[in-house]
Amino acid sequence: MSFDQFEREVATQDPSLEDWNGLPPIVAAEPDSWSSGLIAREIAKVPVPSTQPMPGTSLGSGSPATLAATDVSAWFGSRKVLQRCSLRMEARQVTALIGPSGCGKSTFLRILNRMHEVIRVAKVAGSVELDGVDIYGRELSVTQVRMRIGMVFQKPNPFPAMSIRENVLAGLKLSGTKSTDRDALVEECLTRAGLWTEVKDRLNEGGMSLSGGQQQRLCIARSLAVRPRVLLMDEPCSALDPISTRVVEETIQQIADDITIVIVTHNMQQAQRVSHQCAFFLVEEQGVPGRIVEAGATDHLFNQPSDERTLAYVTGRFG
Numbered sequence: 001m002s003f004d005q006f007e008r009e010v011a012t013q014d015p016s017l018e019d020w021n022g023l024p025p026i027v028a029a030e031p032d033s034w035s036s037g038l039i040a041r042e043i044a045k046v047p048v049p050s051t052q053p054m055p056g057t058s059l060g061s062g063s064p065a066t067l068a069a070t071d072v073s074a075w076f077g078s079r080k081v082l083q084r085c086s087l088r089m090e091a092r093q094v095t096a097l098i099g100p101s102g103c104g105k106s107t108f109l110r111i112l113n114r115m116h117e118v119i120r121v122a123k124v125a126g127s128v129e130l131d132g133v134d135i136y137g138r139e140l141s142v143t144q145v146r147m148r149i150g151m152v153f154q155k156p157n158p159f160p161a162m163s164i165r166e167n168v169l170a171g172l173k174l175s176g177t178k179s180t181d182r183d184a185l186v187e188e189c190l191t192r193a194g195l196w197t198e199v200k201d202r203l204n205e206g207g208m209s210l211s212g213g214q215q216q217r218l219c220i221a222r223s224l225a226v227r228p229r230v231l232l233m234d235e236p237c238s239a240l241d242p243i244s245t246r247v248v249e250e251t252i253q254q255i256a257d258d259i260t261i262v263i264v265t266h267n268m269q270q271a272q273r274v275s276h277q278c279a280f281f282l283v284e285e286q287g288v289p290g291r292i293v294e295a296g297a298t299d300h301l302f303n304q305p306s307d308e309r310t311l312a313y314v315t316g317r318f319g
């Protein structure tokens with residue numbers, strides 16, 4: 001199948017482009033000046049080609065990397081939804097983003113792999129660096145960024161017309177990555193995603209033939225196949241039953257040795273089970289943008305938080 005055919009098939013199957021982390025950008029961000037001398041990007045109104053990476057500049061591959069967000073603010077149109085959020089998401093750690101609905105967790109997560117900019121009116125200011133490389137730098141393409149910083153969504157989204165095996169390999173085709181041994185890669189990724197033993201005898205069946213929890217692990221396997229350094233997960237278990245949730249959590253713990261993980265969750269037990277550090281987001285009053293009130297080791301945030309609002313949230317007294 002040619003890249004064009006493949007891209008058409010993807011578009012036909014799943015019109016929501018935000019559901020895929022390896023697609024070329026719909027719109028590209030242009031560096032722009034913004035208030036206070038911050039580096040800012042306003043989303044171009046018309047699609048422009050993505051910039052090609054400059055020789056010698058890359059986001060690396062293989063090993064986990066530290067993602068550092070500094071003074072990240074975000075807007076939808078003129079409405080500011082995030083205010084100067086800074087957070088270091090350390091290599092080999094799971095970072096959980098917690099906070100009440102609407103406080104900007106998903107927006108923050110999407111900024112971490114340039115998904116925010118698929119929304120026409122979206123703007124972002126501040127910086128995001130992967131091991132010191134600016135992911136919004138002109139020398140990097142959006143595709144390159146999303147290959148290294150993958151994303152798993154709330155609702156499992158395997159490509160319905162593809163088999164389990166084809167789903168795992170889908171990102172390779174889109175990114176043009178050559179793999180010498182595809183069977184070995186399929187086995188490796190499905191094993192790491194905790195799904196291999198359940199599907200090894202049915203790799204040619206459709207991805208949609210799996211249960212919800214299996215589909216979510218298939219999506220994790222698909223993300224792993226392009227060898228990301230960071231995996232972003234937006235409430236990956238919210239549509240799953242407790243047993244599937246547990247299996248996905250085990251998967252997260254296993255892959256965390258190799259990949260930096262950032263997970264949004266409303267489940268406080270899950271945050272405590274899977275994460276090493278947590279950031280608590282909050283809209284302090286109606287109409288103001290969300291902020292990170294407190295971030296730190298998960299144990300600390302849950303047992304001795306510095307801010308009383310954090311304590312109130314993690315103990316279920318509001319939100």
Ligand SMILES: Nc1ncnc2c1ncn2[C@@H]1O[C@H](COP(=O)(O)OP(=O)(O)OP(=O)(O)O)[C@@H](O)[C@H]1O
Nearest residue numbers: 076081099100101102103104105106107108119266
């Ligand atoms: N596409 C959009 N266009 C305009 N406003 C948006 C868009 N997406 C989100 N927002 C607004 O941005 C703010 C932050 O939303 P976001 O989805 O990041 O919150 P969240 O913390 O992930 O919430 P939840 O826990 O309910 O998923 C909200 O006020 C929301 O209404």
Ligand SMILES: [Mg+2]
Nearest residue numbers: 105106107264
């Ligand atoms: Mg959300």
